[in-house]
Amino acid sequence: MRSPPMFAAENRPFLAELAAAHKPDELALARAASDRHLRDLGFLFPTLPTHFRMDRDTHDELHAATARLVSAHEKVMRHVCATLSPTELAETFHIPAAMAGHIDRARMGPGLALARADIIPTETGYAFCELNTFSGVGAGECHHSAKLYADLLGRPVAGGSPFLDLALHYVDRCNRLGLERLVVLDSVRHARRGYGRDQPLVDYLRLLAPDLDVAYLDETTYPARWLRPEQARKILVHRLITFGDTDDEGAFLRSVADSGATITSLFEAELGMHRRWFSLLCDPGLAHLLDADERETVRRYVPTTFDLDPDTLDDVLAARTEYVFKHSYSYGGDGVLIGAEHSAPALRARFVADGVGTWTAQRMVRAATLDLPTADGTTATHRFVLGVYAYGDRTNGALVRASAASTVVNASRGAVSWAFTD
Numbered sequence: 001m002r003s004p005p006m007f008a009a010e011n012r013p014f015l016a017e018l019a020a021a022h023k024p025d026e027l028a029l030a031r032a033a034s035d036r037h038l039r040d041l042g043f044l045f046p047t048l049p050t051h052f053r054m055d056r057d058t059h060d061e062l063h064a065a066t067a068r069l070v071s072a073h074e075k076v077m078r079h080v081c082a083t084l085s086p087t088e089l090a091e092t093f094h095i096p097a098a099m100a101g102h103i104d105r106a107r108m109g110p111g112l113a114l115a116r117a118d119i120i121p122t123e124t125g126y127a128f129c130e131l132n133t134f135s136g137v138g139a140g141e142c143h144h145s146a147k148l149y150a151d152l153l154g155r156p157v158a159g160g161s162p163f164l165d166l167a168l169h170y171v172d173r174c175n176r177l178g179l180e181r182l183v184v185l186d187s188v189r190h191a192r193r194g195y196g197r198d199q200p201l202v203d204y205l206r207l208l209a210p211d212l213d214v215a216y217l218d219e220t221t222y223p224a225r226w227l228r229p230e231q232a233r234k235i236l237v238h239r240l241i242t243f244g245d246t247d248d249e250g251a252f253l254r255s256v257a258d259s260g261a262t263i264t265s266l267f268e269a270e271l272g273m274h275r276r277w278f279s280l281l282c283d284p285g286l287a288h289l290l291d292a293d294e295r296e297t298v299r300r301y302v303p304t305t306f307d308l309d310p311d312t313l314d315d316v317l318a319a320r321t322e323y324v325f326k327h328s329y330s331y332g333g334d335g336v337l338i339g340a341e342h343s344a345p346a347l348r349a350r351f352v353a354d355g356v357g358t359w360t361a362q363r364m365v366r367a368a369t370l371d372l373p374t375a376d377g378t379t380a381t382h383r384f385v386l387g388v389y390a391y392g393d394r395t396n397g398a399l400v401r402a403s404a405a406s407t408v409v410n411a412s413r414g415a416v417s418w419a420f421t422d
Contacts, residue, residue, distance in 0.1 A: 005055045007121035007384065007419070008368035014053050015370065022153055027373075030152040034145040038416075043141040044194030045411040048382075049373050051146040051157065052400050052419040059421045062126060063395040065297050066117040066388050069281075072294040073131055076280050077272060079289055093274050094358045095329050098249040099267040102257075114166075114264065116399070119301075119386045120367050127365040128301045129385070133272035135264035136240035138195045139387060139399050139411060140166075146400075146418035157420035165394035167204035170236065174212060179262060180234040181213040183226075185253070188218055190245035195411075198240060219252040232259035239263060243270050275326040275335075275360050278305040303363040310356045317344040323361040327354060338407045339364065367409065372402070380404035386419065397421055 019027075027049065034047045081103070084092060090100035116137045118130040140162040150157045170182060182205060184198050191197065197216060205214045217223075225231055243250050250267065257263050280286055281298050282305050290298070308316060308325075316323065320339030325347065327335030337347065339361075351359050367383040374380050383406075387399030403414030 005058050006123060006125075006368065007052075007054070007058070007386065008123060008370050010055055010058075011052050011370060015050060015372070018050060018153075018155075019373070024377075026153065030149045033152055034149040037148050038141055038145040041141040041144065041196055041199050042191075042194070043139070043145075043196035046415040047142075047145055047149070048400065048402055048415045048417040051150050051417050054398055054419040054421050056421050059395075059397070062117075062119060062386075062388050062398070063390065065126075065128070065301050066115065066390050066395075068294050068297040069117065069128060069131060069301065070115050070133070070390065072281060072290045072298060073133070073272065073277055075289045075294075076277065076286055079286070080280065081271075089271070093271065093276060093328065094355065095271065095274070096243070096249065099243050099270060102250065102254055102266055103268045103271055114169075115390045117388045117390070119388060119398075120365050121384055121386055122365055123368050126301060126386075127303050129303070129362070129365075130275075131273070131277070133265075134242065134269040135238055136198070136242070137389075139401075139416060140198075140389065141196050141200065142399055142416045143397065143418045144200060145416075146420070149417075150420070158422060159396045159420050161200060161204070162389040162391065162396060163198065163200035164204050165389070165391040165396060166238075167201055167208055168394065169391045170205065170238065171209045171212070174209065174236055177236070177262060179236045180211075181215070181226075182236045182238060183222070183261075184214070184216045185222070185237050185239045185241065185256070186216065186218045187241045187245050187247070187252075188220060189247055190241045191218065193245075195240075198238070201238070219246075219248075222252075222256070226261075227255060227259040229260045232256075232261040235261040237261050237263040239265070243267055275328050276307060278302060278362065279307045279360050282306065303365055305360055305362040308351060308356050308359045308361055313348065313351065313356060316361055317347055320344060320347060322364055324364050325351075326360050326362060328358045328360065336408045341407065370402075372404075374404075382414070383407065383409050385409040 031047060031049050038047055086100045090097050114135045116132045117128055120127045120129050143161045147157055184202055186197060202214055202216055205212060237256055257266055281302055287295055323339040325337040369381045369383055371379040372382050382402040382404045384402045398419040400417040400419050401409050401411055401414055403409045406413040
């Protein structure tokens, strides 16, 4: 496997050229427009003051690595789930019992179609920090706002939207299964959080498949008659909501599944996003489940990750500056503690309160930085995390999140944009 170009090194000259070629008011107008466009799409997080570039070889290598990591993750997940009962799954992974009892093991077969890998670009490489195996993983709207930014500056960019990739995937699936209706399923609770409503997906579906009935609904607007088996069997449900986005412990989502509708995933998706899987990917005792390329991908791209254990906690806390700690049943930026930013007693108290075994430690990697302009006319050093989407075999560009204020980088603690591939 080759070493792709580094994200920060590639973008420093690009950002300098962009700043030199455009007046400040041109850049400000483009950013304000992209911000408004993002808000119009229901995604309520600020944009970064630029778009970014990603070398084609970098793009291809990171997407290939994502595919290998997804395959490795599937193999380990199937192995573990084949040996544990729902009760044992709940105990081992510390997940709610209401979730564990509704994990569809048949959906863990090969060919996971929907994923986003979160990747830290460093000055010398790339490190995969999380794998989101969920149909509704967010922020695809950032492609659209960043494309608008580039267009307004007279710099058209290549590459399609991740929502177009997802729409093509769903149209193909509906055609193969003979489905007549697609529901984008939200919840009242999730809609208030500002992560978007996948409006571009709805728009693409209506353009690509005019005979497909497409609806955006939540638990209060889903028609009761669509829960009848004769109606339900015609429906594909794209869910935006995780177990934690519901007020009823997923009861309504289960009722939709029980009606006979085809759902992109049940709670096997949440289980798949559990932080402990990276510990298991790094476990030498499970390496035999992977092929040689998958083992090399884990070695090269996954920082050493392991479960915390009461017997070795003192040693880990003594070396805490070398680690980032992640709470097991959480995703996004929630439940992430940078060891260097907390005292040993404070970390110990948090781990013991939650249960030491519910936390993992991952070797800390230093994110690459770029200086970006701020509203007051100065610059600030930002850290970055990339998001690589994979919908079936379709891949395009990367989500960019950055923060000048927080070591933990996500949309809620920073701002967003997109990296386009020439």
